[in-house]
Amino acid sequence: MPGAELMAFRSSPEPVLDTVRRAVKQTLFNVGYYHRRLSQLAFPGVAILCYHGIRGAGEPAPPFNDLHVDEETFSRHCRFIADECHPISLDDLRASREGRRSLPARPVIVTFDDGYRSVLERALPSLERHGIPAAVFVCSEPVLTGRHFWFDTLWRRSGEQAVTHAMSMPYAEWRALRDAIATRAAETDAHRPMTPTELRRLAASPLVEIGGHTMRHPVLRFAPIDEQREEISGCRTALQEAIGKPIRSFAYPFGRVAEHYQPETPRVIEAAGFDLAFTTNPSFVPGEVDPFQIPRFVMLGSVDDAELAHRLVHSWHATGTTI
Numbered sequence: 001m002p003g004a005e006l007m008a009f010r011s012s013p014e015p016v017l018d019t020v021r022r023a024v025k026q027t028l029f030n031v032g033y034y035h036r037r038l039s040q041l042a043f044p045g046v047a048i049l050c051y052h053g054i055r056g057a058g059e060p061a062p063p064f065n066d067l068h069v070d071e072e073t074f075s076r077h078c079r080f081i082a083d084e085c086h087p088i089s090l091d092d093l094r095a096s097r098e099g100r101r102s103l104p105a106r107p108v109i110v111t112f113d114d115g116y117r118s119v120l121e122r123a124l125p126s127l128e129r130h131g132i133p134a135a136v137f138v139c140s141e142p143v144l145t146g147r148h149f150w151f152d153t154l155w156r157r158s159g160e161q162a163v164t165h166a167m168s169m170p171y172a173e174w175r176a177l178r179d180a181i182a183t184r185a186a187e188t189d190a191h192r193p194m195t196p197t198e199l200r201r202l203a204a205s206p207l208v209e210i211g212g213h214t215m216r217h218p219v220l221r222f223a224p225i226d227e228q229r230e231e232i233s234g235c236r237t238a239l240q241e242a243i244g245k246p247i248r249s250f251a252y253p254f255g256r257v258a259e260h261y262q263p264e265t266p267r268v269i270e271a272a273g274f275d276l277a278f279t280t281n282p283s284f285v286p287g288e289v290d291p292f293q294i295p296r297f298v299m300l301g302s303v304d305d306a307e308l309a310h311r312l313v314h315s316w317h318a319t320g321t322t323i
Contacts, residue, residue, distance in 0.1 A: 035084055038312065047109070048285060056122060070301060078127060082132060118191070127207055135249055136209070150177075171227050174222065203243040220252065279293055
């Protein structure tokens with residue numbers, strides 16, 4: 001989820017003020033304030049976290065580095081979620097929506113977008129260590145053809161502004177650009193999509209649900225309905241064939257309501273056979289929500305465990321703010 005969407009989630013307070021705030025939050029975390037507050041707190045709905053990739057120690061910074069959380073930070077996130085919240089799966093969410101199961105007081109769902117190899121190699125061990133379910137929304141064509149995501153390739157060639165510009169192109173122009181810059185991912189690349197074999201390994205985990213994320217990661221707002229159907233249905237079909245399991249859930253590329261897809265898109269997703277779809281609008285999931293426009297909180301590399309705790313206790317209860 002690069003480009004303009006990433007900019008929407010970046011905050012830019014004054015550096016000194018930001019440093020002071022971080023120090024205060026870390027102190028509150030160290031003395032157990034957030035832990036005590038959470039023990040007395042019931043969330044107003046499910047907190048769904050949207051990750052992308054996980055950075056290994058010492059690896060060079062990937063394109064859109066902010067969207068790739070450090071491996072140790074992610075491990076700390078998992079420990080905090082397991083100890084202080086109630087991690088649940090998409091099936092638990094489905095059961096709650098259907099009245100078959102009550103949600104715990106502090107439900108959290110972990111999700112990943114795109115389909116980076118680092119989810120298998122660096123995220124799954126922490127998820128398994130702490131018993132945390134996860135949904136991984138996969139962009140089918142890069143994974144199944146062994147090519148880099150178009151936005152990573154364009155960033156490497158021309159920078160972030162070029163990606164932002166490409167996100168505003170009509171679909172046909174964007175497809176032509178994407179095809180022109182398509183780059184095969186080497187097996188040794190640290191920052192690449194999963195291979196089909198790796199996808200099947202990830203899908204074999206009892207903790208993981210694989211979902212759809214379109215075939216090519218377009219901005220659906222600029223795609224005609226027929227192309228949207230191809231992107232959405234084609235992704236579901238390809239992933240089901242690849243892993244031999246039903247694909248029931250979907251995440252919008254980029255994901256902002258009204259900005260990155262059309263009013264008709266949720267119904268296209270429903271008609272394709274999905275039962276849940278997720279945005280990147282920041283909010284707890286309310287009791288009454290369109291199952292094809294479920295909000296999530298995007299997780300950036302700057303969010304350490306103290307910041308995550310602060311947001312779960314305070315910031316996100318104020319309409320998704322981060323201060």
